[in-house]
Amino acid sequence: MKTPTKTIYDANQDAVAELWPEFESLIPDNESAVEHVLQKLFEYEMIRCHCGNQEAENFARISLRILACRQCSREIRFLARTCFRYVKQLKAWLGAIYLKERRVLITSYRLTRLCNIAFATAHNIVTTLACHLQKELELKPSTDVYSAPLNSFIKILFRRSLISVSYKHPSEPPDESNRNNSQTQEEKESQGFPSSSQSSNDCTANNIDIDLTETDKTVFDAIQQMPISQDSLCVATAMNAAQVSSALVMLEVSGLIEALPGNLFIRCKQRETPSSSGAQRDSLTALGFRAFLTIREIYGGVSRKYLQLYLAAFWCHFDSVRWQQDSLLKILLRGKSIRFQDVLSYVSPLTVSIMPLVQPKLSRNQN
Ligand SMILES: [Zn+2]
Incomplete structure (x- = not known):
């Protein structure tokens, strides 16, 4: 290439x-x-001995990693510090x-x-x-x-x-395709990186180009505008707690959902703009x-x-x-x-x- x-x-x-x-x-x-x-x-x-000595010539080398103070004979393992x-x-x-x-x-x-x-x-x-x-x-x-x-x-x-x-x-x-340097700014922005002009987006799984697994999508579909608990999501999706929990983390990181107090989750309407x-x-x-x-x-x-x-x-x-x-x-x-x-x-x-x-x-x- x-x-x-x-x-x-x-x-x-x-x-x-x-x-x-x-x-x-x-x-x-x-x-x-x-x-x-x-x-x-x-x-x-x-390097400083307890006696105050810190002159290189006032230390003797005992072994590769040990010095000895010539003033007080104390041993110093200098890497230990x-x-x-x-x-x-x-x-x-x-x-x-x-x-x-x-x-x-x-x-x-x-x-x-x-x-x-x-x-x-x-x-x-x-x-x-x-x-x-x-x-x-x-x-x-x-x-x-x-x-x-x-x-x-x-x-x-x-x-x-x-x-x-x-x-x-x-x-x-x-x-290798990730190393393509010749993308335009628009292309770069369309790949999910925010630009200064792009202030907000409606958040849906479709208009954000994110690789979601089927599990993530199922959980996302079960979350609507009303807050829903993790337990209810397990019931609604017929998945176990670990699967739901993993999907929730991914959806939250992706900015698609928001966690509310009390372990409740809701869809994001808009992405937050930096304040x-x-x-x-x-x-x-x-x-x-x-x-x-x-x-x-x-x-x-x-x-x-x-x-x-x-x-x-x-x-x-x-x-x-x-x-x-x-x-x-x-x-x-x-x-x-x-x-x-x-x-x-x-x-x-x-x-x-x-x-x-x-x-x-x-x-x-x-x-
Ligand atoms: Zn000393």
Whole structure:
């Protein structure tokens, strides 16, 4: 397939191909990864003995991961104070961080191949880094963050996870037809992404181009303008609670129905318009659309469960002012670990956050 301009996907692949040899010459293996972390810890004055000693020359090296203070003989396991405490594949972690800090998106699959590690390990690295970014995002003032309904992204959500029905396996290669860059704005908008001019829509299953399963449609048909409970829906559709519950989540995420207090559901008459100013909305649309396009090109799609984490991961990708060299690494060196269980149990909210872009010249609140 020949395309006249470089796609986001190709540009990203090229960047990985260019940057990875650089990284490998800096950090060829896990041992040199430990050396690199130690060097950074000294550089950022993050190593300090209880006796007050923090000079690199006042520490002796006992083993790869242990220092000894020359003043008080205390042993310091320096990785124990960072997020890399239990990490074996340190090179892969640093590699993912290296690429992210250079505005390159790394997929679990690519990291698996580059570092010759298990897919599960690579996936854990990529998702945990995204969790760290999401945490940072939550620490930022809320006025700086734009929100968008999750259903804006419905076209790039794989319907797989505990809370939605599976229809496509994530390891399948992204659909080539999804990488068509030459669509017009109208075509893009007709694919479900809101534009600033498109303020509201009547919500019916027909005029919104969403892939609903037969189960979803049956449940949707049973929901009318009068609020109806989940139990009544089970009776009306002759389905079990799990099926109805799964359909309700999908319909709600799609913006077709609304949940009311008391576990009642009603059809949406209109999609909500963002209650922001025109300028903010334009900015939100542009940012959201960039994230949308990038996710579609690089990943093909993402799970509804982790959409927010992918958006957070793009923070690095888009925001070259806040995310410079070693900024992500510093977060991990600071050592506020995220537990594997927290990554597993993460679920994106119905309103996702999109990070603002700080333009180098227009930056107002750069710290
Ligand atoms: Zn000491």
